Amino acid sequence: MSDCCVKGFQWDGTPEGKETKLAGLNTYVTGSNDQVALLLIHDLFGWTFTNVRVLADQYAREINATVYVPDFFGGEVIAPEIVRDFARLRQLDMPGFLARNSKLTREGEIVACAKAIRATYTKVGAIGFCFGGWAVFRLGAKSHEPPLVDCISTAHPSMLENDEIENVGVPVQILAPEVDPMFSPALKEACNRVIPAKGLPYDYQFFPSVEHGFGIRGNPGDIVEREAMVRAIGAAVSWFKYWLHVK
Template sequence: MPDCCVQGFEWDGTPVGRETKLADLDAYVTGSNDEVALLLIHDLFGWTFTNVRVLADQYAAEIHATVYVPDFFGGEVIEPEIVRDFARLRQLDMPGFLARNSKVTREAEILACARALRARYKKVGAVGFCFGGWAVFRCGARSHDPPLVDCISTAHPSMLELDEVENINVPVQIMAPENDPMFSPELKETCNRVIPSKGLPYDYQFFPGVEHGFAIRGNRHDRAECDAMVRGIGCVVAWFKYWLHLKGT
């Protein structure tokens, strides 16, 4: 996995939610809607990363949903300071980390969390960043009957494979940066060809001039990245407001 998956910036802000349990996993939860839930699947910095918690708070407030960020790395945390420290970044045992947190290892936990939310809430969505990208596609797979989630959204997904795209069975939103080795032009073309062919609602948002990680680790002091981040938040909020509140009401 390229360095882009652990590069970026740590944001300012103080999370306002609390820690709880979801499907026997530690989880951050924020918001207080008893009917609408959003499962946020984190990137490589995990569930304690300030950025992911601050973003969850904003989603909870603007989408009007209860947002859960479970720990899908078994308590293992990449220190957030590494996000700007290239020397320490080079020392990371990324192959070992990914082996311990592979799809085979973590998929059952991710689906268990989606099932727990489906059992409790009327509407459920899933949003994933980087590592969480492949996972939201698994949550929305056609093998789940009834569906575990009502819709999904992902920004700069990593490790996404063709069969996961082909098996999707719920409305999909993708936020795609122009420069992204993990979400290549070929994979973008595949998504843009396969998903519409299924007759599914599909919202593909292209972000020129920015790179992998912009939506969860972008530089708020860089005008282009900040604009992309703000636009990305607006896209996610509008998507889930429609599918979790307006659609079917």
Template structure:
């Protein structure tokens, strides 16, 4: 994780869902579908981030799913003012954060929530933003817990996790990304088409890491790109959750 993971823009808006618990973990939930669920694995700003909750509301309506945004940081909240506060960004201890919230500490919780959802819903999708990118690939690696995955500008994603995917997968990739580097983009586009799963790679020129969840809505290109990313993911989930 780097500075690009800590910067961006808060959108405002009023989420329409409610708070509950799933597998013992606090979660925002929105939507009323009994047939399909989507689990969002959040970025560094966590499950309380208004932007992510607003997107969850869109997915619920547009993909006809009940959407869960669970807390995978154990109650730790990174406040949105860090996006525009260089002093707070500089003071943020990334190494310590990842020690608390890295793959091994958090994977059992992510898997546990997916297991709970799969018991309740016939079809389950998973959406990962930034930090959540690696997690949805793990969920899609033949676990039987999800039927489709999508990720926008994934962080911490490894080649072995790409190799293992066994469900339909979508990647929303900005042109400029310090975490999903050109080498890994190239690897994704070389390997995934050989795995026998439906694959959609959507490219967003001129925008940066984080655009799909923290893009500047006052900037025409960023606004159009984040809206296209949301629409692309909604359509992908709708296709594979309702066949």
């Protein structure tokens, strides 16, 4: 992980949902559809970050889904004001944070949440930002039978590995910024080569002139970033409306 995973902007807005429990984890939930659900896997700022909750609210309204945002960091929270404080960013113990929240540590919780949602809802999607990117690929793995989710989407995924790309077995959407040290050209090429070869429905959206993090921490005051964020939200909404309502 690099500084791009924690720098950006905090958005204005008042979350509309409530806090509850899902598979034993503290969880933000918003929306009221009792048939269609979306699991949103947060970035490094975690489940309390205003941006992620405001975005979950928008997904709930526009997709017509109940959206769950569980805490996958065991109660640990990076203070949101750090997002624009570069001195404090450099002081973060990122290796320690990632060691405490490794794939091995958190995958079981993520799968448990998906199973809990699947047990209640007819249609289930998953979207992951940054840290959540690798996780949605694992939720969509072909080894899950029956599938835990019906489709996945990710914006600027981090920690994604080639075997996770190889093993995916559900429709995939990727929202890929031009500048992204975490989602390298090699990983982009692997996705664009491997996923279509599997015969899976695939929507690769390229966002020129923006960087890693734009989808969850972009600058609303910058016209290029704002347009990219609006387009990314619209793309995800269209993707999930099709796979969770039409199909």
